[in-house]
Amino acid sequence: MAGEGDGEAWLGIDLGTQSVRVLAVTADGTVLGRGSAPLAGRRDGARHEQDPEDWWRAVCEASRAALAPSAGPRIGGLAVCGTSGTVLLTDGAGRAASPALMYDDGRAAREAARLREAGLAVQDTWALPKALWLMTEHGRRAGTEPVTGPGPGTGSDARRITHQPDVITARLVGRPVPTDSSHAFKTGYDLRRDAWPDVPGLPEGAMPEVVRPGSRLGEVCPAAAEATGVPAGTPVIAGMTDGCAAQIASGALRPGSWNSVLGTTLVLKGASLVPVRDATGVVYNHRAPDGTWLPGGASSVGAGALTAAFAGADPAAMDERAAAFEPSGVVTYPLVSPGERFPFAAPDATALILGEPENDADLWAALLQGVAFAERLCLDYLHHLGAPVDGPLTFTGGAARSPYWNQLRADILGRPARVPEQTEPALGMAALARYGGTGGPGLADVAGRMVRVRTVVEPRPGRTALFAEPYARLVDELTVRGWLPAPVAAHALARLDRDTAQS
Template sequence: MMFEGEAEAWLGIDLGTQSVRALLVTADGTVLGSGTAPLTGRRDGVRHEQDPGEWWAAVCTASRAAMSSLRGRGSIGGLAVCGTSGTVLLTDAQGRPLTPGLMYDDGRAVEEAARVGMQTSWALPKALWLLDAHGWREGRGQVARVAHQPDVITAQLTGGVVIPTDSSHALKTGYEAEREAWPPQLAHLGEVLPEVVRPGTRLGEVCPAAAEATGIPAGTPVVAGMTDGCAAQIASGALRSGAWNSVLGTTLVLKGASARPVRDEAGVVYNHRAPDGSWLPGGASSVGAGALPTVADPAELAELDGRAAAYEPSGALTYPLASPGERFPFLAPDATAFTLGTPASEADSWAAVLQGVAFTERLCLDYLRSLGAPIDGPLTFTGGAARSAYWNQLRTDILGRPARVPEQIEPALGMAVLAAYGAGPGGRALSEVADGMVRIRTLLEPRASHTARFAEPYARLVDELETRGWLPTPLATHTRTRLNQDTIDS
C-alpha cells in the first residue's frame, strides 16, 4: 500500500567485475537510493575466477544500502539483475554453486572454443571446460547444471531450487535466440542446460530469508534480467529501431535496436532478443580508453582534453587497441595497436588516441550500414568516457551526426527499467517505460567544419587497416564510397 507523497520504485542490480551496484528508481527517473559493494577475483595468467558466495554477500550489502533510503518515501514494485556476459559456473540440482564463476575473460577453454567455433570469452566453451574438469562426461562427478552469474542471485532471492535463466545471458552459451531453443548439437547435455525465458519474465518473489538478508521486502517480484551490455543499452533509452548506444569505457561497444536480426556472415555482430521479441544487435571492439595512459586526477584529465583541442587533427594517426586482437568492425586476432607519424607533444599523443577511437567508432557504424542495419535513429553516448565533454563533442564531429548523453549511465538503471516493464502495469512497450525513466543530460550537434577536417585522416586509417590485411576490401571500399558521398553532400 502507498500513501500520499509516496512513489513506487524499481530496483536494478548490476553484478560487475569489480563491484555490485544497486539502484532504486521511480517511474519518472528519480533515484531514491543506491548502494555498492566491492568484488574481488583471482587472476593467474589466463585464469580469472570469482567466488559466487561473494556475489551474494555483495548483493546483500548493496541492496540494503539502496533500500535504506526508501523508508517513508514509497514502495518497491519489482527488481531485475544483470551480470557480465559470458561468466558461467556449475551448480548442483538444488542450485548451489559447485564451482567458482569463470569470468567472461577467463581464457582456459581454448580447445573447447575451437571445437564449437566460438571465442574463449563466450560462455559455452567455458561451460564445456568446467564439465570436463569436474568429470561430468565420465559420470564421475555430481549432477551438474550450467548457470550464469545472475542465476545464482535470482535463486537466492526467490528461495527456489533451480529457476530459468534469461535468453540474453544464454546467448553466449549457444542458445538460439531466433528459434528460442537450445540447438540440436547440444542435446547431449540434456538437463545440464537450464530452462530459458525471455528477459522481463517474472521468475518469482523475494522469499523471507532473502528479505532479511537484503532489506528487500518479501513478496517483491523478481524479473528475468539481461547482460550488462544490454542493461546499459536499456539505460541509454536506445530501444526503438534505428537507435544505437555507443558504450565507451576500457573498450568500445555498440548496441542498437532493430525489428529484425542483423545478418553478419563474419560473425562480429550478434543479436540479443529484446523482451518484446524485437532485436538488439551489437558488437564489441578492442579499441577504447584503455589505450590511454592512466590518469586518476579528474582535473588532469580535463587539462589534457583541453590541450588536445589544439591538435585537430593530430599530427599522428593511431589505431588505439586496448589489448591485442580486434573483434569489431572486423575480426583480426593478430591485430595490434599502431601509430603512424610522431606526435608533437604529450597533448598531441593524447589527441591521437581520442581521435583514433572515434575513427574506429565511425568505421563500426559504416560496417553496420553495409550490413543493412538501421542506424538512422538517435545515437547515445554512455560508459566512463562519456564523462569527458571534449571527447563527446570530438566523437560527434568525427561521426558527423548528433548524439546525446543521459544523466545516468549505469547498467543498474537498465535493470530498474526492465523490472518496471516486467512487473509493472501491462500493455506498455519497454521503450515507453524507458522514456519515462531515462533522463537525457546533454544534446550534441556535429560542427560541419570540424567533420570535414577529419575526413582525410579517417580515410588514411581505413587504407592502413586494409593494407595490413585486417580490414576486408569490400568494407574498405564501402567506407571510402560513403566518405566520398558525405564529402560531396557537405
C-alpha cells in the same frame, strides 16, 4: 499494484566485475537510493574466477544500502544483470558446485575450437566452451539426493549450467529458476528458434530452462527478504546481460537508435526490427523482451590506450592541450590489446601509429581521434550490413564524462549525440523490472521515462569534412594490412563527408 507503477519504486541489481551496484528508482527516473559492495576475484594468467557466495554477500549489503534512505514507495519489482559469459555449475538444489568462470576467463580455448569444428559459432571466452571445461573439472560428485530444482537430471550429483544472475535470483526466490535468453546467448542458445543446440560432449539435462527477459521468475522469499531488506513478495523479473542493461539505461531501444559505450574498450549496441546478419560473426544480435533485436559489437579500441600511454595524466588538462591539434598529423588505431573483433575480425591486429607526434598533446589528440575514427568505422560497417543507423545516438561509458571528447566524436561522426545523466546498468534493470512487473507500456516507453538526458552534443559545422582525410588514411592502412575487407573499406570511403546517420 497500479497498472503504470507510478506510485512504486523499482530495484535494479548489477553484478559487476569489481562490485555489485543497486539502484531504487521511480518510474520517472528519480533515484531514491543506491548501494554498492565490493567484489574480489582470482586472476592468474588465463584464469579469472570469483566465488558465487561473494555475489550474494555483496547483493545483501548493497540492497540494504539502497533501500535504507527510502521509507516511501513500495518496491514494485526487481531485475538482475550480470557480466556476459560468466558461468558456473550448480547442483540440483541450485547451490554452487564450481567456481564462477568470469567473462574473460581464457582456459577453454580447446573446447571452443572443438565447438567451432562442430559448426557452432562461439568465441574462446564465451560461456559454452567454459561450461564444457567446467564439466570436465567439476562435472559430477557422488550423491543420492533427488533433484529439487526444475529441469531434468539424475540426482543431486547432476550438474547444471548456470549464469551469474541465476545464482542471485535463485537465492531471492528460494529455489532454482530458469535463465534468461540474454545470458543464455553466449552459452549457445539459439534466439531465433528459442532452443538449445545439440552440443557434443554435454550431458543430457545440463542446460537450464530459458525464458525471455522481463518474465516473472517468482517472488522474494522470507529468508531472502531478511537477508537483503527487499520486502518478501516482491516480484523477481528475469534480467539481461550488463551490456543490454546499459543499453536500456541509455534509452537506445527504438529501431535505428544506437548506444556507444566508451570505456576501456568500445561497444556499440543498437535496436532493429530484424536481426542484422553478418556472416563473419563480427556483429551479433541479442533479442529484446518484446521480440525485436539488439545488434551490436565490441571493439578492442578504447580509452584504455590513453591510460597505457599516459599513466597518471590529468585527462581534462590533456584534453585542453589536445584542442590545438585538430586534426593531428598522426593517425592511430589505438587497440588496448592485440586482436580486433569489431568493426573487423583480425586476431593478429596490433595498435598502429602513422607519423611522429609533435609532443604529448599531439599524441593524446591522435589517440582521441583514433578512437573516434574506429567508432565511425563501426557505424560505417553497420550501414554496410544494412543495419538501421538513422535514429538517435547516445554516448555512455566513462569517456562520456569528457566534454571535449564528446564534441570531437560528434564532429567526426557528423551527427548529434545524447549524453544521459545516469547510465548505470542497474538503472536498465530497474526499467526492465517495471516493464515486466506492470504489464503496462513497452520497454522503450518505460526507459524513455526513466532515462534523463543531460545534454545533446551537436557537431560543429565543417568539422566532419576536416577529419575526412585522416580517416581515409586510416581506412587505407587497415586495408593494406589485410585487416579490413576491401568492400567494407570502399563503403566507408564512399561516406567520407556524410553524417553517419544517413542511409
